[in-house]
Amino acid sequence: MFFKKKDRGIREAGWDRTLITGVVGMVYFAPVFWIILNAFKTRQDGLATPPKLFFTPSMDNFFNVFYRITDAGDHVATGMGLYFFNSIFAAGAGVLLALVIGTLAAYGFSRYPLRGNDTYLFVILTTRMLPPIVVIIPIFLMFRVTGLSGSYIGIILLYAMFNLAFSVWMMKSFFDELSTDVEDAARLDGINEIKVFFKICIPQLTAGLAATAVFALILTWNEFLFALLLTGNDTRTVPVAMARAMGGQLGVDYGLLSAIITLFLIPVFVVTYMLQNHLLRGVTFGTVKK
Amino acid sequence: MSNIRVQNLTKRFGDLTAVSGVDLEIKAGEVLCLLGPSGCGKTTTLRMIAGLEQVSDGDVYIADEKMNGKTPSQRDVAMVFQFYALYPTLTVAENMAFPLRAEKKSEAEINSRVQEVARALALTEVMERLPDQLGEGEKQRVAVARAVVRDPNCFLFDEPLSRLDVTLRQTMRGEIKEILNGLSKATVIVTHDQLEALTMADRIAVMRDGYIEQVATPHDIFTRPANLFVAGFIGTPSMNLLEATLTKFQDGKASIDLDSQKILIDVDKAVEGIDAGSQVTLGIRPRAFQVVDAAGEDTISATVDLIEPMGAETLLHMMDGETEMRVVVGREMKVHTGETLHLQCKPSQALIFDGNGQLVLT
Amino acid sequence: MSNIISSALRGQFRQTNEVEKQQSTTQQTGKVQMNAFYKWLLDPKRRGALLVTPAVLLLFVMNIFPLMWSFGLSFFHFKASSMKPPRFAGFYYYEKVLADPVVWDRFQTTAAIVSLSVLTQLVIGSALALLFAKKFPLRREILMMILTPMMLSFVAVGVFFKLFYEPTFGIISQAYMYFSGETMTLLATKWGAIAGIVIADAWMWSPFVMLLVLAGLVSVPDYLYEAADVDRATPWERFKTVTFPYVKGLLLLAVLFRTIETFKLFDIVYIITAGGPGTSTETIAVYVYRMAFQFFKTSQSSALSYILLFVVIVLTNLYLYFVNQRNEGAS
Structure with a gap:
């Protein structure tokens, strides 16, 4: 919405404004830029004082993320590859589950309001607004009893729950914008209710579904606390691995850490660029559309 | 038979009664317009006939079959929505084919039918476009095309022309009327535009606050409005409704006391039934006056307050004491504000409404 | 649903259906029962409930039930690290938590971080929004940089x-060194560490405030500005009567939303200061984490959790109240 030509209330400013905002933008982007720069530095360049802005880029750090060289000279996988896979898999499966269930519920809340509709929606939103630490204590206890702790199923279910509130609210805001006349027209044209949903509603919401999915993926991709407490060695995700790499008190390898972060950020950049028109709705859980 | 009958149709939303005891019958080939101000319950009535809204009370019959509790798809009705409700992800051709596909017609049959209707509505040029890429007039025609492409029990139109500009509205009015004439189905059109109703309908049902005020042909609605509401609602500029006292009725003429003057006027002979001295309302349309040179016992005198030229005619706002009157005179007549005119009512154009606001008529 | 489908398949299809029906008379009784069940299940009256059920079920199993369980635990003596059976404690832990000066100290720390951070975000975010509320070349690209x-x-x-x-x-330390010649140990003092956290949080979230304020700014219809110009309003009057009314609702939402989010701040604190130096930047969320997972005071941490839950519910309610007010105002 901020990019459309017909924005209201927007007046022309010239290149001078580009200059000012460009400087502000650069200041804003500098931390990210600096980390990316560090990822390409060798250990010597990285520790140089004053810091080097110009240097010969090296891919060593990226190599070291996935492999380490033993004393005998063999390449051994570090486990980071697995953690990246885990992050993708847990986030993907959890989001898919949340999206399917959430979209159905959103359709229900939007088209067939229950008695106490708003209360349900409020409770659902509250589950998301709660501090994760409040949610995690009971789930931690429950997972210990059921043995789900450290398993994929556990973390996927947890991420499905984590994204459900978001999916419901986002998709409801999209459904609310659709004209119900179109659905009524389809009913009069002799279409059954299931087809009304799949053939009429869903095709109109592909963009909204994609935005919700991608947003949820990013939020889950970034999630830390649940993963810290409920994943095991085999199901660990990248943010946890990152925090652990930080925790090693004896000489943090800045270059390596920067490389992990850089790899971790790539999907975030791609997605932020794709989502630009839905950012506002996404970051407010669909409560603010415009 | 393609007909619609509703009996005692009622819709309540919580404490609010949107439609109260509506009875209507629309025969095959007949076009009925539901006319009324916004919020009068006309769209709710239409949606109950379509099955998009559950009835709170009363019955809906379509093609002589009771439809209460049936889903919209089981009723086999075609509807044109106010905002067209075209399927945004389908092209014009696919939009038109949609209802036929739902009926599991063969592709060949679908194609020929869609082509036929597209030609009739001049849509062949835009068949591959999406609704977003159409102009208002085209969208409207696609919406009509999607309705007439099937062979439903009846047609329902919800404010079909409200989104079009004035010229387009006139053309579409004619086109829709022509199409409906050829189909001989029962048709209900909801509108708040009286011109639309008067031109397109075989009969008009005027609604207010959930009640039907009058059902009649356009001619009767205009010449013999059943009550003060219909009288005031139909016709532009609206009818002059003057508070008056009936003093005497004799030989088809009533003596009436207005605010400051008396008038002797031709009225329906049913006025005989009203007691002399009772309060009535005298209704005269602005175009039913002629200006005469001298005051007489059959004239009203009033002062010109404001002159509004309307092109072919001129609208005069006139004052008689506290009473305001609207009079339409020919363009050629020269008047100035402050001038006093003597107005004579053309023969059998004056209506008398009794103390309850009902038209007094034989 | 079956009746809906069958009616949709009119014409030829209906006839074949009838033929099938006659052929399958033997299976009729079982089918009738199933049909009756489907009919009951798919009744339009139940449609909303049917659609919503999976979501409510998942939330109940994964969130609400565990919460209720731990709510129960907060009334018992229980330690997650030992498997001793719980003993009833009544309001003991609530009393303990509420009377604990450490808890109040953590609340104060959290309040300090929340108010400083939200205020910073508000100021910077609004300033950014004003900068971007114009059309200029490369606006989109620069905006993306700030939103990342x-x-x-x-x-x-x-x-x-x-x-x-x-x-x-x-x-940052090297830059400080370069200009002042002294070593910077920002995280060594309480307020330095708080500043460190606030800078990181504000850097991350002032774009959020900008996004909301910008949404308000671009929603002001042009004709209002034109009317203000024609009426010879001063820039301040124009801001007060034209711009601000369109922004204030969103500004309020931004503040509330960020307050709720910052209130539960955990990850940044955990990584940057781990609550230090000492416990001087330990927010309430970090405190609960340590109580639950380092000292395994399960009941006590549950009790404190419920106090947090209550605070968040109040804030969320307030937030939704203003969201609804805004939506009603718009329609």
Whole structure:
């Protein structure tokens, strides 16, 4: 919405404004830029004082993320590859589950309001607004009893729950914008209710579904606390691995850490660029559309 | 038979009664317009006939079959929505084919039918476009095309022309009327535009606050409005409704006391039934006056307050004491504000409404 | 549903259906029962409930039930690290938590971080929004640069800033060294560490405030500005009567939303300061975490959790109240 030509209330400013905002933008982007720069530095360049802005880029750090060289000279996988896979898999499966269930519920809340509709929606939103630490204590206890702790199923279910509130609210805001006349027209044209949903509603919401999915993926991709407490060695995700790499008190390898972060950020950049028109709705859980 | 009958149709939303005891019958080939101000319950009535809204009370019959509790798809009705409700992800051709596909017609049959209707509505040029890429007039025609492409029990139109500009509205009015004439189905059109109703309908049902005020042909609605509401609602500029006292009725003429003057006027002979001295309302349309040179016992005198030229005619706002009157005179007549005119009512154009606001008529 | 489908398949299809029906008379009784069940299940009256059920079920199993369970635990003596059966404790832990000066100290720390951070975000975010509320070349690209931090992971941001603040190698510390000649140990003092956290959080979230304020600014219809110009309004009057009314609702939402979010701040604190130096930047969320997972005071942490839950419910309610008010105002 901020990019459309017909924005209201927007007046022309010239290149001078580009200059000012460009400087502000650069200041804003500098931390990210600096980390990316560090990822390409060798250990010597990285520790140089004053810091080097110009240097010969090296891919060593990226190599070291996935492999380490033993004393005998063999390449051994570090486990980071697995953690990246885990992050993708847990986030993907959890989001898919949340999206399917959430979209159905959103359709229900939007088209067939229950008695106490708003209360349900409020409770659902509250589950998301709660501090994760409040949610995690009971789930931690429950997972210990059921043995789900450290398993994929556990973390996927947890991420499905984590994204459900978001999916419901986002998709409801999209459904609310659709004209119900179109659905009524389809009913009069002799279409059954299931087809009304799949053939009429869903095709109109592909963009909204994609935005919700991608947003949820990013939020889950970034999630830390649940993963810290409920994943095991085999199901660990990248943010946890990152925090652990930080925790090693004896000489943090800045270059390596920067490389992990850089790899971790790539999907975030791609997605932020794709989502630009839905950012506002996404970051407010669909409560603010415009 | 393609007909619609509703009996005692009622819709309540919580404490609010949107439609109260509506009875209507629309025969095959007949076009009925539901006319009324916004919020009068006309769209709710239409949606109950379509099955998009559950009835709170009363019955809906379509093609002589009771439809209460049936889903919209089981009723086999075609509807044109106010905002067209075209399927945004389908092209014009696919939009038109949609209802036929739902009926599991063969592709060949679908194609020929869609082509036929597209030609009739001049849509062949835009068949591959999406609704977003159409102009208002085209969208409207696609919406009509999607309705007439099937062979439903009846047609329902919800404010079909409200989104079009004035010229387009006139053309579409004619086109829709022509199409409906050829189909001989029962048709209900909801509108708040009286011109639309008067031109397109075989009969008009005027609604207010959930009640039907009058059902009649356009001619009767205009010449013999059943009550003060219909009288005031139909016709532009609206009818002059003057508070008056009936003093005497004799030989088809009533003596009436207005605010400051008396008038002797031709009225329906049913006025005989009203007691002399009772309060009535005298209704005269602005175009039913002629200006005469001298005051007489059959004239009203009033002062010109404001002159509004309307092109072919001129609208005069006139004052008689506290009473305001609207009079339409020919363009050629020269008047100035402050001038006093003597107005004579053309023969059998004056209506008398009794103390309850009902038209007094034989 | 079956009746809906069958009616949809009119014409030829209906006839074949009838033929099938006659052929399958033997299976009729079982089918009738199933049909009756489907009919009951798919009744339009139940449609909303049917659609919503899976979501409510998942939330109940994964969230609400565990919460209720731990709510129960907060009334018992229980330690997650030992498997001793719980003993009833009544309101003991609530009394303990509420009377504990440490808890109040953590609340104060949290309040300090929340108010400083939200205020900073508000000021910077609004300033950014005003800068971007014009059309200019490359606007879209520059906007993307500013919106990126918001999409990053708390952990990644925490790691960034921890590196930047690092006394010898950190870029910020080195810059400080260059200009003042002294070593900067920002995280060594309470207020330094709080500043470190606030800078990171505000960097990450002022774009959020900008996004909301900008949404308000661009929603002001042009004709209002034109009317104000024609009426010869001063820039201040124009802002007060034209611009601000369109922004204030969103500004309020931004503040509430950020307050709720910052209130539960955990990851950044955990990474950057781990609550230190000492416990001087331990927010309430970090405190609960340590109570539950380092000292295994399960009942006590549950009790404190419910106090947090109550605070968040109140704030969320308030937030939704203003959301609804805004939506009603718009329609």
